[in-house]
Amino acid sequence: MEIKKQFYKNSVSGKHFYNFIDERDDTTRMGYLFGENKIFYFNFPQEATTYLNSKYNDSENKFENDTILIGIQRLWISQEKISSSLTKSILLSPVSTIGSCRVICNIYKKINSAYFLLHKYDSTITKKGYLGNTNDELMGKSLFTLMKVTDSISSLNISLSDLGEKLNFNRVKVLPKIITDEKMNEGFYLTYADFLNNTPVFIPFEFKESKKGQYLKLFENKNDDSIYTTKSWGFCKNGFAYVRLENDFSQLRRYQNTFDLFITEPVNVKYNKLAKSFWAGFSIANTLSGPFPELAVLDIPVKRVYNTILWTGVYKMDTGTGEIY
Structure with a gap:
């Protein structure tokens, strides 16, 4: 996936030099799209930190004495299926797709030659629609929000005593x-x-x-x-x-240092039979060759009907917390 220009061009003030480092347990992928019995995984055109450093710093941005370091812990896009609205159930499909982008980062501020924790960032942005068409916008808006928050926080006059722990670049993560x-x-x-x-x-x-x-x-x-x-x-x-x-x-x-799992779960579908009844009524109207008859409308059940549709999704397990996302 590509980050479009409008999501990185004006997202930072230019007052800081940004450096991204990858702290994810799985650096090979950034999410998935499940469709047509196939799984498609998302990635940037380059290695993630190289790509992000190129987008959020330009050749004239050389404020390396005022560096903000962003440690990426999660950068993940996924999809969920829910029941459609009544109108969409009638016109298109009883099931809709919602895409989500979860971003978790540690933000560090450079003081002299060391980095200290400034903020723990955790945010999720969602958007309705087919994830194959919305992934660039989801990722772009998520990173745009991250960079605006980071730029705002890092511009504050914060003393060393207000910062968190010092970043140890030589630390070794203890794996289970x-x-x-x-x-x-x-x-x-x-x-x-x-x-x-x-x-x-x-x-x-x-x-x-x-x-x-x-x-x-x-x-x-x-x-x-x-x-x-x-x-x-x-x-x-x-x-x-x-x-x-x-x-x-x-x-x-x-x-790598994480696990994937495939989940088949039910989706409670409202209005499914109602939509079928609507089209049955529409068929009656066509048969009668005239305006939509009142009889066809009255034949439609007015109560909600719940059906269950099974679908499969790909999830990840955070070995640090046990969370499945």
């Missing part, structure tokens, strides 16, 4: 054992900590997936099987980890 161990141990994760520490409780069990659903059964009876089968955080089987999502499990797929 589920990332650093050579293999995932088999068994049940009773808690999220068990997953991070790669310390499942080993109990022989069977797990199968099919079109009819999932099947999980212990090979031996326990005093309370539900601790493992319906109340555990997840499990690992044949080298693959799964996380519980209500009554089902979704496989976790490793990407």
Whole structure:
């Protein structure tokens, strides 16, 4: 994706030199678009920090003694499906798409030769519409807002005592054992900590997936099987980890220092049958070859009707917090 000119040209005052660094657990992608049974991932034309540094600094912006450093912790675009309005249900589709862009950054201010935490930034911007058409605008507006906030905060006369911790460029991020161990141990994760520490409780069990659903059964009876089968955080089987999502499990797929998961979830669709009844009434009107008859309108049910449509989305797990987004 490209950031359009209107979203970076006037987003900073030119009083500061900006430097972006990448602190994400997965630097390979910035979100996804799911459509036509395929998954398309988003990226900038260049490596993320190189691209952002080129957009938010120009050749004349050399205020390197007044540097603002932005540590990107999350830069992620995703989509969600919801029920359409009555009008859209009748004219187009009972399901609408909303795109979201989540930006989380640590903003540091340079004092002499060191950097100190100035602000923890966390914001989400959403926009209705097909994500394939709105991703550039979503990302552009999200970064525009980030840079306006950053420029405003960094311009304040803030003393060293008001700043946060000093940035240590030599720090090494401590990764959980589920990332650093050579293999995932088999068994049940009773808690999220068990997953991070790669310390499942080993109990022989069977797990199968099919079109009819999932099947999980212990090979031996326990005093309370539900601790493992319906109340555990997840499990690992044949080298693959799964996380519980209500009554089902979704496989976790490793990407760098994070995990992806595919989720099939229901969308409560309002007005679906109402829309079908509307078009049935419209068909009657055409058959009668005249103005839309009152009879056709009166035949339309007036109460809301809820149906369930299943759809699949791609999500990520933040190993630092356990959040699925």
